[in-house]
Amino acid sequence: MDDKQFEARMKKLNNRYDEIPSTLDLDEVMEKLQQRKKRSCQKPLVWLISAASIFIIGVLSAPYLNKKDEHTAQPITEQLEQNEYESELEKINNDPMIVQFKKDYPKLFENLKVQLKEELQLPEEIFLALNSVRSAQALVNFTVDREFHSYISKDFIQSEEQYLRQLFTTPADMLNEPKEVEDWEWIASYSKKINELKVAYNDVVKIDSSIVQAAERQNMYFDANEQKFYYDYEPIKEQLLSIVSPNAFGFFELFKIESYMYGGELADTPENIVHSMLILEQTLKSTSYEQMIDYSVMKNYYELIMMKLFTGSEEYVVKNSDGTYNERFIKIMNQLIESESVTADLATAILHEIETMGQSPTLDKISYSDFWNSVLLQKYPL
Amino acid sequence: MEEIILKRAAQGDKEAYAELVRIHYKTVEKFAFQCGVNYSDIQDVTQEVFIKLYRFLHQFHEAKFTTWLYKVTLNTARDYYRKEQREKLKEAKLLQQDWATDVHIDEEDTALHEAILALGEKYRIPIVLYYFHGLKYEEIAEILSISLSTVKVRILRAKEQLKQVLQQGGLSYGR
Numbered sequence: 170m171d172d173k174q175f176e177a178r179m180k181k182l183n184n185r186y187d188e189i190p191s192t193l194d195l196d197e198v199m200e201k202l203q204q205r206k207k208r209s210c211q212k213p214l215v216w217l218i219s220a221a222s223i224f225i226i227g228v229l230s231a232p233y234l235n236k237k238d239e240h241t242a243q244p245i246t247e248q249l250e251q252n253e254y255e256s257e258l259e260k261i262n263n264d265p266m267i268v269q270f271k272k273d274y275p276k277l278f279e280n281l282k283v284q285l286k287e288e289l290q291l292p293e294e295i296f297l298a299l300n301s302v303r304s305a306q307a308l309v310n311f312t313v314d315r316e317f318h319s320y321i322s323k324d325f326i327q328s329e330e331q332y333l334r335q336l337f338t339t340p341a342d343m344l345n346e347p348k349e350v351e352d353w354e355w356i357a358s359y360s361k362k363i364n365e366l367k368v369a370y371n372d373v374v375k376i377d378s379s380i381v382q383a384a385e386r387q388n389m390y391f392d393a394n395e396q397k398f399y400y401d402y403e404p405i406k407e408q409l410l411s412i413v414s415p416n417a418f419g420f421f422e423l424f425k426i427e428s429y430m431y432g433g434e435l436a437d438t439p440e441n442i443v444h445s446m447l448i449l450e451q452t453l454k455s456t457s458y459e460q461m462i463d464y465s466v467m468k469n470y471y472e473l474i475m476m477k478l479f480t481g482s483e484e485y486v487v488k489n490s491d492g493t494y495n496e497r498f499i500k501i502m503n504q505l506i507e508s509e510s511v512t513a514d515l516a517t518a519i520l521h522e523i524e525t526m527g528q529s530p531t532l533d534k535i536s537y538s539d540f541w542n543s544v545l546l547q548k549y550p551l
Numbered sequence: 552m553e554e555i556i557l558k559r560a561a562q563g564d565k566e567a568y569a570e571l572v573r574i575h576y577k578t579v580e581k582f583a584f585q586c587g588v589n590y591s592d593i594q595d596v597t598q599e600v601f602i603k604l605y606r607f608l609h610q611f612h613e614a615k616f617t618t619w620l621y622k623v624t625l626n627t628a629r630d631y632y633r634k635e636q637r638e639k640l641k642e643a644k645l646l647q648q649d650w651a652t653d654v655h656i657d658e659e660d661t662a663l664h665e666a667i668l669a670l671g672e673k674y675r676i677p678i679v680l681y682y683f684h685g686l687k688y689e690e691i692a693e694i695l696s697i698s699l700s701t702v703k704v705r706i707l708r709a710k711e712q713l714k715q716v717l718q719q720g721g722l723s724y725g726r
Contacts, residue, residue: 192594
């Protein structure tokens with residue numbers, strides 16, 4: 170097992186880890202915190218009772234002492250402050266705006282949930298397990314139960330509602346809403362939603378036409394042969410172009426590429442894969458996305474797949490049994506040159522060696538870093 | 552943005568703390584699972600992490616919050632192992648058959664996951680943080696309180712061990 174295969178296996182496992190459904194109940198955490206706080210607040214009272222007990226025992230065992238006040242209490246000033254605080258809290262939490270907000274928020278949640286369920290057509294169980302739905306539910310529960318410590322404004326309500334709406338926004342909705350963030354941030358959010366839905370649709374056992382249509386609205390298409398949903402951005406290319414730079418398209422292509430590799434082998438024709446690699450090159454050459462995790466993932470996939478294109482696989486052989494180079498391999502090298510891939514110089518050198526010597530020493534000693542260096546050479550010309 | 556939330560949470564603002572939990576709970580759950588916490592116990596361990604964090608939030612100052620979060624999670628997971636060992640639970644339980652029912656996991660992934668869990672902790676944690684949490688060597692060194700070169704060596708050795716196990720067809724090979 171070489172490094173690239175190992176990296177690919179780790180990446181694949183990481184994706185599985187990311188799919189593990191969350192088990193955390195935010196409400197429960199907050200409730201436990203509340204309980205612990207109450208317990209810690211009760212500690213001084215326990216000390217007070219203990220001290221009082223010692224005092225009483227002392228009084229009983231010393232009859233010569235005169236009767237004294239056996240009652241101990243919180244200092245009056247503290248008691249007053251506490252009462253004042255509680256009365257203010259009560260006043261705040263009975264404020265009509267807060268009372269109304271606590272009534273309206275769950276209604277908004279229910280409406281958005283119904284709309285999203287209708288839109289996605291996912292079975293109840295899978296729908297409710299969506300991270301976005303679970304997060305929204307936790308947020309609503311928390312909001313309804315929470316104790317406000319200050320009065321709220323209309324801006325506050327709007328921002329809370331907006332946050333809830335964002336959780337229910339589908340990838341298709343994102344295409345029609347104005348983009349208010351940087352490209353990379355938009356892509357990260359869009360990718361997260363796409364990944365979540367891809368997993369959800371692939372979890373559906375009984376697939377009918379309504380589910381297939383709903384998935385298509387989110388650009389997930391059902392492959393009847395493979396019996397799985399895959400993402401394709403071709404039908405929304407124009408829309409995406411109006412939202413993000415063409416240089417970012419490598420990220421959308423990355424969704425497709427993940428299904429190109431199966432057990433370390435290419436699962437599509439090398440001709441099609443060259444086309445995808447050219448799109449990835451555009452993104453890899455850009456300096457705008459280097460901070461994204463998916464950028465390094467893309468780099469790994471690029472190197473791995475390029476290595477397959479140059480060294481072949483079971484289906485796509487580089488050398489024939491008689492030692493001559495396969496015609497299809499030569500065509501792929503020419504395709505890379507004609508399409509001005511960053512690896513064009515490498516492919517040209519290899520073809521020249523084959524033509525003049527019948528062998529290619531460059532190809533024999535090719536390594537993963539040769540492909541990345543080709544990207545860097547174009548990104549930062551000497 | 553997170554700095555403001557942190558500051559508010561440290562001052563006792565529960566809503567801010569809830570927001571902090573919402574931002575980070577997936578990371579904690581994932582890391583706890585990779586530390587060897589049984590799938591069915593992740594919820595409890597994650598809860599414990601966030602309760603601990605809340606209690607000690609006022610102590611948090613200049614360090615990177617996520618680094619601290621990983622430290623607390625690791626310590627909570629260690630407490631969990633100790634408890635597990637006291638109760639003499641079989642090691643096989645840690646292989647977490649039950650997660651496979653919730654996630655589409657094939658034999659390849661299971662083999663790799665088992666191989667990672669079978670690594671000694673000093674190798675497992677650095678490789679998990681590096682590959683599955685995207686942390687830099689420096690950050691891992693800080694979380695584990697070890698030197699940068701030790702981190703590099705441990706990741707390298709962990710990779711070698713994993714590759715060896717995978718080449719032999721996983722842990723179940725030859726059983």
